[in-house]
Amino acid sequence: MNVSASKLQYDVEMVEISVAEVRATISKIFVALGCEMKNAYIISDHLIDSSLCGVESHGVVRTLQYANQFQSGELKPCAQPRTESANGSIEVIDGDGGLGILPMIIAYEHGTTRAEESGNSTTAVRNVGHTGRLGAFADEAAKKGFLTICFGGGNRRKWRQVAPYGGVRGLLPTNPWCIGIPGGDQGPVVVDFATSKIAGGWVYAAQSAGTHLPEGCVIDRDGKLTVDPADYFNGGAILPAGGHKGYGLAVISELVAEALLGPATVECNWLIIALDTKRLQLNSQFGAIAEELLAEIRHCPPAEGFEQVEIPGERERLHRKCSGQSLVIPVQTWQQIGDLWSDLVKGP
Amino acid sequence: MNVSASKLQYDVEMVEISVAEVRATISKIFVALGCEMKNAYIISDHLIDSSLCGVESHGVVRTLQYANQFQSGELKPCAQPRTESANGSIEVIDGDGGLGILPMIIAYEHGTTRAEESGNSTTAVRNVGHTGRLGAFADEAAKKGFLTICFGGGNRRKWRQVAPYGGVRGLLPTNPWCIGIPGGDQGPVVVDFATSKIAGGWVYAAQSAGTHLPEGCVIDRDGKLTVDPADYFNGGAILPAGGHKGYGLAVISELVAEALLGPATVECNWLIIALDTKRLQLNSQFGAIAEELLAEIRHCPPAEGFEQVEIPGERERLHRKCSGQSLVIPVQTWQQIGDLWSDLVKGP
Numbered sequence: 077m078n079v080s081a082s083k084l085q086y087d088v089e090m091v092e093i094s095v096a097e098v099r100a101t102i103s104k105i106f107v108a109l110g111c112e113m114k115n116a117y118i119i120s121d122h123l124i125d126s127s128l129c130g131v132e133s134h135g136v137v138r139t140l141q142y143a144n145q146f147q148s149g150e151l152k153p154c155a156q157p158r159t160e161s162a163n164g165s166i167e168v169i170d171g172d173g174g175l176g177i178l179p180m181i182i183a184y185e186h187g188t189t190r191a192e193e194s195g196n197s198t199t200a201v202r203n204v205g206h207t208g209r210l211g212a213f214a215d216e217a218a219k220k221g222f223l224t225i226c227f228g229g230g231n232r233r234k235w236r237q238v239a240p241y242g243g244v245r246g247l248l249p250t251n252p253w254c255i256g257i258p259g260g261d262q263g264p265v266v267v268d269f270a271t272s273k274i275a276g277g278w279v280y281a282a283q284s285a286g287t288h289l290p291e292g293c294v295i296d297r298d299g300k301l302t303v304d305p306a307d308y309f310n311g312g313a314i315l316p317a318g319g320h321k322g323y324g325l326a327v328i329s330e331l332v333a334e335a336l337l338g339p340a341t342v343e344c345n346w347l348i349i350a351l352d353t354k355r356l357q358l359n360s361q362f363g364a365i366a367e368e369l370l371a372e373i374r375h376c377p378p379a380e381g382f383e384q385v386e387i388p389g390e391r392e393r394l395h396r397k398c399s400g401q402s403l404v405i406p407v408q409t410w411q412q413i414g415d416l417w418s419d420l421v422k423g424p
Numbered sequence: 425m426n427v428s429a430s431k432l433q434y435d436v437e438m439v440e441i442s443v444a445e446v447r448a449t450i451s452k453i454f455v456a457l458g459c460e461m462k463n464a465y466i467i468s469d470h471l472i473d474s475s476l477c478g479v480e481s482h483g484v485v486r487t488l489q490y491a492n493q494f495q496s497g498e499l500k501p502c503a504q505p506r507t508e509s510a511n512g513s514i515e516v517i518d519g520d521g522g523l524g525i526l527p528m529i530i531a532y533e534h535g536t537t538r539a540e541e542s543g544n545s546t547t548a549v550r551n552v553g554h555t556g557r558l559g560a561f562a563d564e565a566a567k568k569g570f571l572t573i574c575f576g577g578g579n580r581r582k583w584r585q586v587a588p589y590g591g592v593r594g595l596l597p598t599n600p601w602c603i604g605i606p607g608g609d610q611g612p613v614v615v616d617f618a619t620s621k622i623a624g625g626w627v628y629a630a631q632s633a634g635t636h637l638p639e640g641c642v643i644d645r646d647g648k649l650t651v652d653p654a655d656y657f658n659g660g661a662i663l664p665a666g667g668h669k670g671y672g673l674a675v676i677s678e679l680v681a682e683a684l685l686g687p688a689t690v691e692c693n694w695l696i697i698a699l700d701t702k703r704l705q706l707n708s709q710f711g712a713i714a715e716e717l718l719a720e721i722r723h724c725p726p727a728e729g730f731e732q733v734e735i736p737g738e739r740e741r742l743h744r745k746c747s748g749q750s751l752v753i754p755v756q757t758w759q760q761i762g763d764l765w766s767d768l769v770k771g772p
Contacts, residue, residue: 163543163703164541164542164543164544164703165513165542165543165544166543166544166699166700166703166704168704193512194512194513194542195511195512195513195514195545195546196512196513196514196544196545196546196697197543197544198543198544198699198704200704223680225573225697232717239724239727240721240724240733241733241734242726242727242730242732242733242734243721243724243725243726243727243730243733244724244725244726244727245724245725247720247721247724248721255672255673255676257676257679257680259679265672265675265676265679267669267672267673267675267676269666269668269669269672271669273666295727299725299727299728317666317667317669318617318621318665318666318669318670319665320617320736321615321617321619321665321666321670322666322669323736324603324613324615324617324736325603325615327613327615327718327721327735327736328603328605328613328615330717331605331607331613331714331717332571332605334713334717335709335710335711335713335714335717336701336704336705336710337704347704349544349573349697349699351514351546351697352514353684355511355512355514356514356516356546356548356684356685356695357684361683362683362684363683365682365683365687366679366683369580369678369679369682369683370675372595373588373591373595373596373675376587376588376591376592376593376595377591377592377593377647378590378591378592379587379590379591379592379643379647380647382590382591384590385588385589385590385591386589386590387675388668388671388672388675
């Protein structure tokens with residue numbers, strides 16, 4: 077399995093820990109921070125699954141960020157998500173200023189239930205912090221037969237990271253899109269991306285690691301291409317993915333999330349469209365035709381630097397399958413999580 | 425107004441003709457080819473509007489292609505679009521093997537009507553030829569308050585144009601996406617793009633004009649970048665826009681359009697999701713907030729090679745406004761349309 081060549085590579089010492097141990101450790105941290113037991117397990121299981129899928133950026137390392145946000149009062153640990161309004165096939169869920177993982181799970185559940193009843197549905201999520209790995213929700217929904225389209229944004233005043241196409245100032249956030257659909261023999265196809273050339277976290281990671289950025293992704297304050305993360309922090313910006321195409325998707329996200337749903341209070345606002353594909357299967361051979369299409373793509377001769385052509389969503393599932401019941405995470409991250417627990421036990 | 429630097433430039437003699445004369449000429453051509461009078465005017469007005477908007481690729485030049493398809497029997501001039509199935513908020517429209525412009529108009533009308541009733545809707549369109557300029561339909565729907573997402577594909581056996589990310593063979597069509605939403609003072613925001621780096625028509629146009637392709641868009645049969653259109657026709661491929669991002673969107677399109685809606689019989693199959701934004705306006709100041717966001721983007725300092733930062737959809741409306749009641753088209757195109765009419769009058 078080929079890992080994208082443009083991802084930042086870390087050369088750090090790793091440690092293998094059982095899922096059971098990680099789960100016990102981080103769930104007790106979330107409980108100590110004020111989360112209900114049930115929610116602590118939901119958050120823990122989501123982060124662990126992201127790590128098992130190889131999506132480290134959304135994995136157990138996020139425990140540290142969430143803890144910090146709970147402790148600083150930025151997020152409410154005991155938030156109670158509730159339906160704010162429901163109008164026909166449209167529902168708005170308010171996250172009550174807590175972490176976004178549980179509200180997202182609720183939104184996908186409500187959205188797919190209503191789509192099963194009437195064909196399709198729209199669900200908005202507001203007033204939430206980080207929502208975890210969107211691809212996880214889309215994958216689950218697709219396994220049940222739903223096409224989902226999710227996009228978010230609305231916090232451009234806080235995150236002026238991405239230049240509009242043809243511009244030189246960071247004005248937009250990295251506003252992500254995630255689309256999932258049932259696939260062939262190997263399960264759903266899940267497309268999950270930032271509308272910028274690289275995610276914002278990369279620039280921080282590159283700066284912290286003292287390394288360069290991938291080429292062609294970031295401009296300095298004069299609009300010239302740069303690989304130096306310092307140029308980004310000195311008035312530079314990330315470029316939109318695909319030029320005017322990623323820019324266009326980011327503007328749509330921002331209009332929906334800010335102008336339609338109200339400014340994002342914590343992180344982003346979100347819109348989730350769900351569609352029951354069973355109602356559209358004019359072709360009863362959906363799975364077989366999907367598999368034929370996907371198999372042909374998988375067998376495409378790879379380009380230089382690639383071992384194979386991948387179907388979006390399959391790498392994560394394969395990584396999860398190969399991971400078994402243990403996680404491999406940086407020693408330093410696991411140490412920091414241990415220190416966090418020690419501090420919580422000692423108290424202030 | 426800055427025209428995208430990467431568009432092919434033609435250095436040909438142009439002629440200015442009144443909208444009334446173009447309309448009279450091409451509508452009588454469509455009637456002579458077997459279209460009902462009403463439909464002939466609908467098709468003519470759509471093509472004229474695309475030319476007025478500066479989208480020449482979808483303008484009156486298409487008269488020649490459509491005439492050829494009607495004459496060869498590839499498209500039925502007197503096709504009768506009909507609702508094939510309706511299930512809750514989902515409807516499927518069959519285009520009866522005719523041109524796709526009228527079925528698309530019907531699909532957006534039905535879709536927005538049902539979205540007004542229940543919040544949102546999904547409409548599929550099958551068995552159609554070219555659907556005209558998608559942005560025109562999205563713009564109209566957005567003026568009435570609807571967010572629409574439209575994407576299509578399903579004809580990969582005919583159009584093996586685009587390589588999957590990490591692959592070297594053309595396996596996918598250029599599967600477009602079009603999204604429209606109400607905007608600020610200057611009207612809707614309309615994002616309308618191919619999921620490939622360039623549209624397929626460019627390669628043909630560059631070959632025909634004996635010119636080069638833009639850099640970084642096309643690979644030869646060995647996967648090496650090339651600007652020679654001949655390399656494309658000798659087993660090369662167009663690259664996906666934004667790498668794995670455009671590739672992901674193209675795969676979603678293909679799964680929906682082929683595996684879900686059945687193989688595309690003429691050109692593409694389409695899915696249109698419509699959402700009544702009035703039901704989601706938690707913020708009653710939608711227009712004002714949208715305008716504030718868009719105005720800030722418009723005022724972003726432009727990058728080298730750009731006169732200004734554009735809001736998607738505004739260039740077309742401004743072009744239409746500046747065009748007035750006349751079209752400027754290549755002399756040769758207008759001559760060919762005249763010849764077509766002469767041939768039709770003379771008969772076989």
